[in-house]
Amino acid sequence: MRLSQFLAKTLRDDPAEAETANHRLMLRTGMIQQIAAGVYSYAPLALRSLAKVETIVREEMNAAGGQEVKLPALQPRELWVQTGRDAAFGPDLLRLKDRRERDLVIAPTHEEAVTLLVKQHLQSYRDLPQLVYQIQTKFRDEPRPRGGLVRVREFDMKDAYSFDADAESLDETYQRMVQAYRNIFRRCGIPAVMIEADSGAIGGKDSHEFIMPTEIGEDTFIQCPDCGYAANAERAAFQRPPAPAGEPLPVEEVHTPGLTTIAELVNFLSVTPEQTLKAVFYVADGEMVFVSVRGDLEVNEVKLKRLLGANDLHYATDEEVEAAGLVAGSASAVGLTGVKSVADESVHVGANFVVGANRRDWHLLNANTPRDFVPDLVGDIALAEAGHRCLQCGGEFIAERGVEVGHVFKLGTFFSEALNATFLSPEGSLQPAIMGCYGIGIGRLLAATIEHNRDERGMRLPPNVSPFQVYLAALNAEDAAVAEAADGVYRALTDAGFETLYDDRAESAGVKFNDADLFGFPVRVVVSPRNLRQGVAEVKRRDADSAHLVSLEDTAATVKGLLAELVALLAE
């Protein structure tokens, strides 16, 4: 492809809306154009890279035994009502009506559709296992898209679904997919950490996310440096830090005028945060929930949501709190009636807590469970943070940010039961298939790849993700001898099968070098009057400081060698 004819114009200034490096680079190279919040057009340069990423994903899915299918984006809403996900997805689900006023959705994911498809071909345990996948456009009406392609409303996703006859078989499929994912991320040149993840409201035992560590990431994950335990912060289990224990002392009321926060209480009463209980109010599916957690910990809403089995969970508004007769700032589970009460297990670690008196400006000393209050539910609902201790080995957690580039998930039988995807077992009984699902956002993976593979000059793309493999620059392209030689090199590279972007523009050397670095293709070839006098071309790896001078005839062979080096680096 000749750059002079290619639909790509680079920008010299960074577009104002781009905050992250990958977004900035994609805009400056003209790869993408935003058309609405979280909706993008993809120019040829981007599409080429996306296609490469898709190829990697396809190859690995096929190698893992996947069969490619294509499921519809447009689906009857009734199907989603049937599985309860019309409600579960809430406003993120894009809904519309057709000309006959029938309710439709544009699918954000495809468990329903795939279950129906596989069900049609499923009768016996002999038909299992099955692994199908597709690469297809999803629509999610995200409340806040951000960060270029990292979080968008319309995006291409590889989603795979497995159907197995029993748990052991699912385990095997799951492990095969985990390995496929590791291969994919390695080939894209990014490090990905596999962490335990929240499995969400819909059933399922195991769930793992693949996270690429980066400060621009949206997710926080916890790692134990000692035993290797790694989990999303919204999921991580941890030891509750110790707190002073002792025999229960008599409850005392204490006047605490104007004090509402843990910090104020701790200061006023000369106690430590872990000697207090914090009260937080939520509304879960319309029901007021009173939540207690020790003062040194934070409530983790994801854990809470799961413990409650709630679809919708939000902080109670002031009106809702008042309507329930609760006293913000001085509330506690002691003497609480008529409101569901939930507590973190940390209420069992320590004793003689300071709690609210459910009366403005008063608190209680020496509250203990079960003597003074008995929560309706006790569980792990506290947020794991850096410095907490590992439940498995006692190691001290570190916390890191990252982008979720993949998610694997044991679904169980939620969908197969709801939609009757059953098979006859060897014993002759009808069983629901056990499902798993596995997702990778293609555009997000490209964004992560760019975020990780770059320097201050631009991208440094791995050869199998880069839109082109070679950037061929003709300096002083209007010089007939240069043009002729460069044309020859271009033909040789093309004939040798290398995708080459040929910079034949009448631009200065500086412009071409800068654009070459910005585009970040793995290999750059320069034909110039200076080189030509010695009968050579210059061949340079994007990530190298120095170039090779080789005869024009040897250029393609040298390029081949450098690309092979780069591919070999990825295999390590």
Next chain:
RNA sequence: CGGGCAGUGGCGCAGCUUGGUAGCGCGCUUCGUUCGGGACGAAGAGGUCCCGGGUUCAAAUCCCGGCUCCCCGACCA
């Protein structure tokens, strides 16, 4: 959904306080000179100043209403 910022040629921005000719840098076109890390000169092209309403002789600028985008948070099977 709460809080904050902003919308002016393709990109980055100024002008708005104090109403009166729409401006700068980059990019683009033509000509000439240059030619290995974002060259120089000259001459040009390109704008419903987000939209609607109002005030006024006159609105990018003031007032009212709306839309959109970005950032923080909430949210994100």
